[in-house]
Amino acid sequence: xxxxxxxxxxxxxxxxxxxxxxxxxxxxxxxxxxxxxxxxxxxxxxxxxxxxxxxxxxxxxxxxxxxxxxxxxxxxxxxxxxxxxxxxxxxxxxxxxxxxxxxxxxxxxxxxxxxxxxxxxxxxxxxxxxxxxxxxxxxxxxxxxxxxxxxxxxxxxxxxxxxxxxxxxxxxxxxxxxxxxxxxxxxxxxxxxxxxxxxxxxxxxxxxxxxxxxxxxxxxxxxxxxxxxxxxxxxxxxxxxxxxxxxxxxxxxxxxxxxxxxxxxxxxxxxxxxxxxxxxxxxxxxxxxxxxxxxxxxxxxxxxxxxxxxxxxxxxxxxxxxxxxxxxxxxxxxxxxxxxxxxxxxxxxxxxxxxxxxxxxxxxxxxxxxxxxxxxxxxxxxxxxxxxxxxxxxxxxxxxxxxxxxxxxxxxxxxxxxxxxxxxxxxxxxxxxxxxxxxxxxxxxxxxxxxxxxx
Numbered sequence: 139x140x141x142x143x144x145x146x147x148x149x150x151x152x153x154x155x156x157x158x159x160x161x162x163x164x165x166x167x168x169x170x171x172x173x174x175x176x177x178x179x180x181x182x183x184x185x186x187x188x189x190x191x192x193x194x195x196x197x198x199x200x201x202x203x204x205x206x207x208x209x210x211x212x213x214x215x216x217x218x219x220x221x222x223x224x225x226x227x228x229x230x231x232x233x234x235x236x237x238x239x240x241x242x243x244x245x246x247x248x249x250x251x252x253x254x255x256x257x258x259x260x261x262x263x264x265x266x267x268x269x270x271x272x273x274x275x276x277x278x279x280x281x282x283x284x285x286x287x288x289x290x291x292x293x294x295x296x297x298x299x300x301x302x303x304x305x306x307x308x309x310x311x312x313x314x315x316x317x318x319x320x321x322x323x324x325x326x327x328x329x330x331x332x333x334x335x336x337x338x339x340x341x342x343x344x345x346x347x348x349x350x351x352x353x354x355x356x357x358x359x360x361x362x363x364x365x366x367x368x369x370x371x372x373x374x375x376x377x378x379x380x381x382x383x384x385x386x387x388x389x390x391x392x393x394x395x396x397x398x399x400x401x402x403x404x405x406x407x408x409x410x411x412x413x414x415x416x417x418x419x420x421x422x423x424x425x426x427x428x429x430x431x432x433x434x435x436x437x438x439x440x441x442x443x444x445x446x447x448x449x450x451x452x453x454x455x456x457x458x459x460x461x462x463x464x465x466x467x468x469x470x471x472x473x474x475x476x477x478x479x480x481x482x483x484x485x486x487x488x489x490x491x492x493x494x495x496x497x498x499x500x501x502x503x504x505x506x507x508x509x510x511x512x513x514x515x516x517x518x519x520x521x522x523x524x525x526x527x528x529x530x531x532x533x534x535x536x537x538x539x540x541x542x543x544x545x546x547x548x549x550x551x552x553x554x555x556x557x558x559x560x561x562x563x564x565x566x567x568x569x570x571x572x573x574x575x576x577x578x579x580x581x582x583x584x585x586x587x588x589x590x591x592x593x
Contacts, residue, residue: 156183160219166576167554168546169520174496176585177543179578180220180570181210187572187579189235189283189480190560193257198562198570199225199242200579201235207244209260210579223260226253233281233559238294245282248275249333250299268333270299270324274317277304285352287323287366289403296325298342298368300349307375307415309446311345319414320344321352321370321399343399345412345465346372351480351561353503355526364404369469370397371478371505374418376512380444384429389513391425392418393439394476395468396505396528410466417441417459419467421474439471470528473537475510476518480561483526487565493583494567502526504542504569506558509551516551520544521558521571521582542582543571556580 163179171177186203193199198210206227213221226244234245242255242262250270254263273282279302287296303311303319311319322339330338343349351371374392377383383391397412420440423433433442441459448454459465472478483503484495503526509518524539545555557575564570569582 155222155224156181157222157224158213158219159222160217165556165580166578167550167556169543169556170541170546171582172540172542174585175542175582176493177580177582179580181222181579182577184208184572184577184579186574187577188233188281188559188574190562190570190572190579191235191237192562192564192570193237193255194239195257195260196565197223197257197260198564198579199235199237200560200572201231201233201244203232203574204229206231207235207242207262211260225255225260226262234284234299236284236286236297238286241294243269243284243297245273245284245299246275247280247282248273250282250284250297270336270339271333272336273299274301274304274336277302277308277318278306279303279348281348281350283350283352285354285368287354287403289327293327295327295403296323298323298352299339300346300352300370301336302348303414307377307380307444307446309415311347311415312451314341314344314409319347319349320409321346321349321368323401340406341409342368342401343370343397343410343412345414346370346397346399347375347414348373349397351478351482351506353481353483355483355501355503356485365400365402368399368401369481369483369503370399371395371481372397372412372414372468373477373479373508374474375415375444377418377444378512382430382445384426386426387430389425390422390474391420392442393421393468393471393474394478395419395472396470396478396481396503396524397466398469411464413441413459413465413467415444416446416454417443417465419471421471439467441465441467470524470538472505472507472522472539473517475513475516477508477510478505479508479559480506482561482563482569484563484567484569486567489565491566491568491583493586495569495582496584499523504561505539506561506571508557508559508574509545509555511552516548519548519551519555519557521561521569 185205207225209223230246242253251266252269283300310316507518560572
């Protein structure tokens with residue numbers, strides 16, 4: 139009875155929410171935008187917008203954490219702007235969302251739910267089908283990112299589901315059977331009975347602390363035949379309480395990461411280990427040369443150990459972590475505490491929009507930075523462009539990546555800043571972004587060409 143009452147309350151709140159917003163709405167807080175680009179707010183006053191995707195009718199579907207799923211569609215009547223439709227009212231949704239025709243998948247802390255969805259009417263079935271149950275629901279991070287795996291014909295064959303740690307540094311994640319800090323694959327094109335259970339999934343990778351965002355890179359050779367290669371963003375642990383580490387060192391370490399994960403389409407293989415909780419990556423080895431001098435001669439990106447106690451495992455020291463047979467290092471590194479939450483490769487529609495992102499960025503990747511909460515000065519709070527394949531080449535800075543949009547005054551963060559979360563490219567080649575802390579959905583696109591007055 140209590141659950142029913144709660145559902146009615148959420149539905150009532152959603153029904154009375156703002157359903158239209160005109161163009162030219164300002165950001166809640168100031169942002170800076172890279173030269174040649176424009177950032178424009180689509181909708182404001184949303185409830186913690188997180189994961190986003192686009193359906194077959196080009197409606198933008200957004201998980202509003204604590205509220206449900208909303209659809210956003212372009213309209214010109216009565217004035218140019220965006221129409222919002224409440225698709226599902228459900229306060230249990232956390233983050234993950236994917237849509238395939240009339241199948242809409244959404245994650246809660248403990249389940250992946252399947253809804254019947256009509257993209258024309260932007261409506262979903264009243265009651266979902268539990269697709270996957272028993273996900274680890276008692277951890278610090280229960281966002282459970284979702285991503286489709288397609289076969290060679292483009293048909294959805296499987297779904298990937300991520301899980302985070304139970305605690306900041308979770309020693310149970312050493313064991314793939316724990317279900318923590320890993321990615322599992324569930325096949326959808328079989329006659330197996332549902333609901334599936336978390337234990338039924340194939341472990342694709344483990345030791346990834348918080349696999350928050352996924353993308354499949356295309357257009358170049360990325361792995362052997364009958365495999366898929368997945369890029370995954372991971373935000374590193376806070377190491378303030380790690381033995382042998384000073385606050386100055388923890389202020390600039392460890393790096394946040396992009397992992398490159400390859401897995402077979404058919405059958406299974408021994409899942410690779412990506413280091414967590416034992417190993418991580420140096421961002422600034424010289425962050426505290428007096429207090430933590432042992433890493434000052436190492437390059438950025440080198441692996442180091444947290445030197446956690448072990449019982450049934452052999453000691454996992456620096457040498458162990460630097461052996462790629464034990465621990466697969468990241469494919470790319472970000473400044474510590476950036477907190478990447480999504481990653482998407484730009485695969486431009488050949489029928490390009492004049493306002494889409496530049497065609498020269500085709501196949502590059504774009505990453506949302508939620509932003510630091512324990513770094514001085516703050517970092518992140520924006521969306522960045524990373525050339526792909528990764529080569530570490532700096533573009534505009536020594537970071538190896540460049541900001542396209544960022545909070546204008548980082549000193550005010552996290553209190554008064556955009557905090558980007560979800561990313562998705564539209565067929566118009568624009569990049570759509572959710573910002574949970576400010577309750578905004580916005581778009582990144584090329585700036586309008588300058589208008590030249592007639593002579």
